[in-house]
Amino acid sequence: xxxxxxxxxxxxxxxxxxxxxxxxxxxxxxxxxxxxxxxxxxxxxxxxxxxxxxxxxxxxxxxxxxxxxxxxxxxxxxxxxxxxxxxxxxxxxxxx
Numbered sequence: 001x002x003x004x005x006x007x008x009x010x011x012x013x014x015x016x017x018x019x020x021x022x023x024x025x026x027x028x029x030x031x032x033x034x035x036x037x038x039x040x041x042x043x044x045x046x047x048x049x050x051x052x053x054x055x056x057x058x059x060x061x062x063x064x065x066x067x068x069x070x071x072x073x074x075x076x077x078x079x080x081x082x083x084x085x086x087x088x089x090x091x092x093x094x095x096x
Contacts, residue, residue: 023094026087033087037080044073 051066 022091026091026094030084030087033080033084037077037084040073040077040080044070044077047073 047066047070051070055063
């Protein structure tokens with residue numbers, strides 16, 4: 001009658017292993033998302049600075065392009081923030 005307890009031990013160990021693997025995967029995703037977010041924030045800062053420098057001297061068409069680019073980067077950053085929040089909600093026991 002040892003086989004049920006051995007099976008139970010294996011199942012419990014697999015569950016613990018899966019939890020550890022999930023935690024490692026969440027941390028990897030979090031680090032990657034923060035890296036991408038950081039790059040986007042830097043690009044956004046450059047775009048806004050460029051927009052401000054050019055606002056008085058560049059044709060309106062160029063300014064529309066810059067505003068569109070700025071909005072696009074802001075949306076990407078927001079999307080990453082949503083993903084980070086979703087990871088934190090999905091894995092509350094992992095330090096995200």
